[in-house]
Amino acid sequence: MSPPLDTHPGGLCAGAGVKISREDVLRVAELAHLELSPEEIDTYRGQLDEILTYIDKLKELDVSAVEPMAQGLFSGSSGNAGSGKAEAHPELREDVLRPCDVADPVLARAPEASKPFFRVPKVIER
Amino acid sequence: MSGATNGAMNDGAPWTIASVRDALAKKKISARELAAEFFTLIDKRNPELNAYLTLSPERAYEQADRVDAAIARGESLPSLAGVPIAVKDVISTRGIRTTCGSKILGTYIPPYDATSVERLEKAGAVILGKTNCDEFAMGSSNENSAYAPVRNPVATDRVPGGSSGGSAAAVAAGLAVVALGTDTGGSIRQPGSFCGIPGLMPTYGRVSRYGLVAFASSLDKIGPFSGNITDSAEVLSVIAGHDPFDSTSAAVAVENYPAEIEKPLQGIRIGVPEDYFGQGIDPEVKEKVQAGIALLEKLGCRRIPLQMPHTDYAIAAYYIIATAEASSNLARYDGVRYGLRVPGNTLIDMYRKTRERGFGAEVKRRIMLGTYALSAGYYDAYYLRAQKVRALIARDFSDAFQKVDAIITPTAPSPAFRLGEKASDPLEMYLADIYTVTGSLAGVPGISVPCGKTKTGLPVGMQIFGPHFRESGVLQLARAFEKSSGFTV
Numbered sequence: 001m002s003p004p005l006d007t008h009p010g011g012l013c014a015g016a017g018v019k020i021s022r023e024d025v026l027r028v029a030e031l032a033h034l035e036l037s038p039e040e041i042d043t044y045r046g047q048l049d050e051i052l053t054y055i056d057k058l059k060e061l062d063v064s065a066v067e068p069m070a071q072g073l074f075s076g077s078s079g080n081a082g083s084g085k086a087e088a089h090p091e092l093r094e095d096v097l098r099p100c101d102v103a104d105p106v107l108a109r110a111p112e113a114s115k116p117f118f119r120v121p122k123v124i125e126r
Numbered sequence: 127m128s129g130a131t132n133g134a135m136n137d138g139a140p141w142t143i144a145s146v147r148d149a150l151a152k153k154k155i156s157a158r159e160l161a162a163e164f165f166t167l168i169d170k171r172n173p174e175l176n177a178y179l180t181l182s183p184e185r186a187y188e189q190a191d192r193v194d195a196a197i198a199r200g201e202s203l204p205s206l207a208g209v210p211i212a213v214k215d216v217i218s219t220r221g222i223r224t225t226c227g228s229k230i231l232g233t234y235i236p237p238y239d240a241t242s243v244e245r246l247e248k249a250g251a252v253i254l255g256k257t258n259c260d261e262f263a264m265g266s267s268n269e270n271s272a273y274a275p276v277r278n279p280v281a282t283d284r285v286p287g288g289s290s291g292g293s294a295a296a297v298a299a300g301l302a303v304v305a306l307g308t309d310t311g312g313s314i315r316q317p318g319s320f321c322g323i324p325g326l327m328p329t330y331g332r333v334s335r336y337g338l339v340a341f342a343s344s345l346d347k348i349g350p351f352s353g354n355i356t357d358s359a360e361v362l363s364v365i366a367g368h369d370p371f372d373s374t375s376a377a378v379a380v381e382n383y384p385a386e387i388e389k390p391l392q393g394i395r396i397g398v399p400e401d402y403f404g405q406g407i408d409p410e411v412k413e414k415v416q417a418g419i420a421l422l423e424k425l426g427c428r429r430i431p432l433q434m435p436h437t438d439y440a441i442a443a444y445y446i447i448a449t450a451e452a453s454s455n456l457a458r459y460d461g462v463r464y465g466l467r468v469p470g471n472t473l474i475d476m477y478r479k480t481r482e483r484g485f486g487a488e489v490k491r492r493i494m495l496g497t498y499a500l501s502a503g504y505y506d507a508y509y510l511r512a513q514k515v516r517a518l519i520a521r522d523f524s525d526a527f528q529k530v531d532a533i534i535t536p537t538a539p540s541p542a543f544r545l546g547e548k549a550s551d552p553l554e555m556y557l558a559d560i561y562t563v564t565g566s567l568a569g570v571p572g573i574s575v576p577c578g579k580t581k582t583g584l585p586v587g588m589q590i591f592g593p594h595f596r597e598s599g600v601l602q603l604a605r606a607f608e609k610s611s612g613f614t615v
Contacts (some may be wrong), residue, residue: 010566024498032453032491032497033460035478044494051495051553055442058511061518068513069520071374072330072569092371102237109235112469118462123473 018053020045127352133354134210134301141303141401143357143460146209150197157190157197157208161252164210168254176276177286179215181255182222185265186210189252205360207250212302214255214293216263216547218337219243222253226339227238227261227271227289230484231465238476240337241347241372242365248420249364254302256457257292261486262456263308263341264287266316266558270488277545280322280585284542290351294321297351304308304352304361310345310492311444312538313573318351319537319587320614322576324353324604326358330569331376333362342451343374343567345444346614355605359383362597377596386598391425394603397432397530402561408540414586415536417454418577418607422534425606430530434522437564439515444563445556446499453491453496455461461485491552516567523568527593532603537574537587561589571597575604576613 026047030035036044103116112119131474138501141160141171147289150153155163165183172178193208213219218225218236225231247558248251260270268276268291269313276291277477278284279299290307294317297305308315309327326349333348337389340346363384368377377420398419403412423429461467461480468483470476485493497507526533548555577588588607 013599016206020498025494028498028501031501032482032493033457033474033477034493035481035482036490038492040487042493046437047491047552048495051445051556054496055446056256056555058439058442058446060509061436061515063437063511063514066514066517068510069517070513072324077301083469091490092373105237106463109233110463111461111550117521121470121476122580 020049131432133170133441135300140300140353141210141470142240143209143351143360144301145407146303147203147207149207149277150203153197157193157252158187160208161190161210161254163188163237164301171279171299171301175279175295175301176318177225177257177299177301178212178255178273178294179225179273179292181256182219182253183220186252186254189247189250191600192251193252204248204250206246209251209296209303210254211246212252212254212257212293212305212463213533214259214290214305214307214338216259216341217243217306217341219253219256222256224256224339224549226263227273227488228484229272229466229555230480230485231526232272233404235466237252240348241334243337245365246306246361250290257290257296258324259292260289260313261331261489262339262452263289263310263313263346263496264488264492266312266555267543267545267548268292268317268601269545270486275545278321278542281542281543281583282491285320285545286541287320287538288340289313289317290325291317293351293501294323294325295316296533297321297325297353304350307343307350307351308563309347309349309566310342311448312559313349314349314351314572315562315572315587315589316388316538316559318574319585320542320591321337322579322585323351323353324358324602324608325349325574326362326363326573326597327565327571328366328597329571330345330377332378332571332595332597333365333376334367334372334375336369336371336375336390340455343447343455344451345448352354355387355575355601355608356384358604359387359601362601363590366597376595380427383598383601384485387601391427394427394532395430396422396427397430397532397533398439399432399434399437399525399526399535401434401437402535406498406539406557407536410580410584411536411540411591413531413537414578414580415588418588418611419534420602421611422607425610427603430435432526432530432533434526436515436518436522436562438518440564440567441560442558443515443519444559444567445495445514446508447567449492449496450497450499450509450512451496453500454495456485456493483550488552519564520568523565523591525569531592531599533591535589537561537589541580541586565589565591570594571600573604573605577611578613607611
C-alpha cells in the first residue's frame with residue numbers, strides 16, 4: 001500500500017508525477033470487489049490519476065477552521081439554510097414492528113433462493 | 127420547433143396538464159384514448175430517440191380506465207387525472223422492470239412503488255413507462271446507459287444531456303406530458319437545458335426518495351420535467367412533502383405552487399455571480415443568459431452583483447463526495463439478493479464476477495475513485511477535505527441569500543454536444559456539470575428554464591437558484607420569465 005497522498009513528492013503540483021500506481025488500482029479494485037481486466041487496470045490507472053490531479057485543487061483552500069458538511073440539510077449545515085427555516089429537522093417515526101409483505105416476491109425473483117433464505121456459494125472453507 | 131412538433135398534440139399545441147384537464151372535462155377525449163395516442167407516438171418515435179426503456183401499457187390503461195370511470199360518475203378529478211407521465215428508470219415501480227440503466231439490474235422488478243410514483247398515481251397520473259438514463263444516474267450525456275444512448279429530439283446527432291436524458295427527451299418530443307427525473311449534480315437541470323424544457327431540482331429533503339435507487343444519498347433529489355413552468359409547479363405540489371418512509375424528507379409545509387407562481391415580480395433581488403461567466407463558457411450561451419437577466423430586470427427585478435468565491439472548487443468536491451457515497455451505496459449489488467448473478471467458486475469470487483460483468487465503465491470508475499477516497503490513509507486528504515469545501519460552497523449560497531432572493535446563472539457551459547464528443551475523456555465530461563453541482567452541494571432548489579437558442583437552433587438554459595424550501599420563489603421567477611420571453615416548447 002502506498003503512503004497517504006500528502007507525502008507524495010511533488011503531489012501539490014498539477015501534472016507532477018504519478019498519483020496512483022498499478023498497485024493502488026489493484027488494491028482499490030479488491031476493496032471494491034471488482035475483478036478488472038488488464039486493459040481496465042491500465043485505463044483506470046491513467047484516468048484516476050488525471051482526475052485526482054484535478055481534485056488536488058481542493059488543497060489550495062485553507063479548511064482548518066471549517067466543519068465538514070456531511071448532509072444536505074441536517075448536520076453541519078443548520079446555519080446554511082438561506083431562508084433560515086429552522087423547522088427542517090429529520091422526522092424520525094416511531095420504531096415499531098409492522099408487517100412486511102414483500103418477502104415472497106423478493107425471494108421469488110432472487111437469483112437463487114431456498115425460502116426463507118437466499119442461497120450463496122460456500123462461505124466457510126473448512 | 128422542429129423536434130417537438132412530432133409529439134402528441136391537442137389542437138396543434140403540445141398537451142399540458144391544463145389542456146388534459148380541460149379535454150377530459152369537456153369529454154373531447156377519454157383518458158384511455160389519450161394514453162393510446164401517446165403509446166402510438168412512442169411506437170413511432172422511440173426507436174430513433176431511445177427515450178423509453180420499458181413501457182407499462184397494462185398499468186397505464188388500468189389507471190386511465192379508473193379516471194374515465196370517475197368522469198362517468200361525475201366525480202371531481204384529482205389534479206393530474208389522466209395526465210400521461212414518464213418515470214426515470216432509477217425510481218422504483220411495482221411490477222415494472224427498473225434497470226437503473228444497468229445490466230446488473232436488467233431483470234429487476236421492484237415489489238413496491240417509490241413514494242413519488244405512488245403520489246402521482248393517487249393524483250390520477252397515467253404512467254406510460256420508464257425512461258433511459260446514465261447507468262445509476264452517473265453521467266452527463268446519457269451515453270453511460272447499458273441500453274444505448276438517448277438522442278436529443280431537437281438535434282438527433284446530439285446528446286440529450288444526462289443523467290435524466292430519457293425523461294428530458296420524452297417530454298421535449300411530446301412522448302409524455304411530464305416526467306420524473308433525478309438530480310444529484312445536475313441530472314435534471316442540464317438535460318432540461320439541452321432539450322429546451324424546464325427541469326426542476328427541488329430542495330434536498332423536499333421530495334421523498336423512498337424507492338429511489340440511491341447513488342449519492344446526501345445529494346440525490348427527485349424532480350419534474352415539463353413543457354411549461356405551471357406544470358412543474360403542479361407536479362411538485364403532488365410529490366413534495368414529508369414521508370414517514372424517508373427520514374431525510376423534511377417536515378416543511380408544502381405550498382400551493384401553481385397559485386404562488388402567478389404572483390407579480392415586485393422588487394425581487396437577483397444575484398448574478400461573475401464566477402459563472404468566466405473561462406470555458408460558450409459565447410452564445412453567455413450572450414443568451416445575459417439577455418435573459420436583462421429581461422428579468424425589465425420585469426422589475428433588481429440586479430445585484432455577487433461573489434461566490436468557492437465556485438471553482440465545486441467539481442472537485444462533488445466528484446469526491448458523490449463517488450465516495452456511490453462506492454458505499456453500490457456495494458449492495460453483489461449477486462446475492464436481486465438482479466444479475468455470475469456464478470463463482472466462492473462468495474467473494476461471485477461478488478467480483480457479478481460486479482465486473484454487471485457494471486459499466488463509468489460506474490466502475492466512480493466506484494474505484496470513491497473507494498480510493500475513503501480508503502485508509504486517504505480519507506482526510508480527500509473525503510474529509512471535500513466535505514469541508516462543501517461547507518464553504520454552501521456558505522457562499524447562504525451569504526448570497528442574505529443579499530438576494532435568487533441567483534441567476536447559465537445551466538451548462540455549452541449547448542448539447544455531439545454523441546461521442548466527450549465520451550473518451552471522463553474529466554472533460556465531469557466539467558459539463560460545473561454550474562449545476564454548486565447548488566447540489568448546498569442543497570438549494572434550482573431550475574433550468576429555456577432561454578433561447580443558438581444560431582444553429584440548439585436550446586440554451588438559464589438556471590435560477592433559490593434559498594432552501596423556496597421553490598415557490600424560484601418557480602415564480604421562472605413563470606414570469608416564461609410568459610415574457612416566449613421561450614416555450
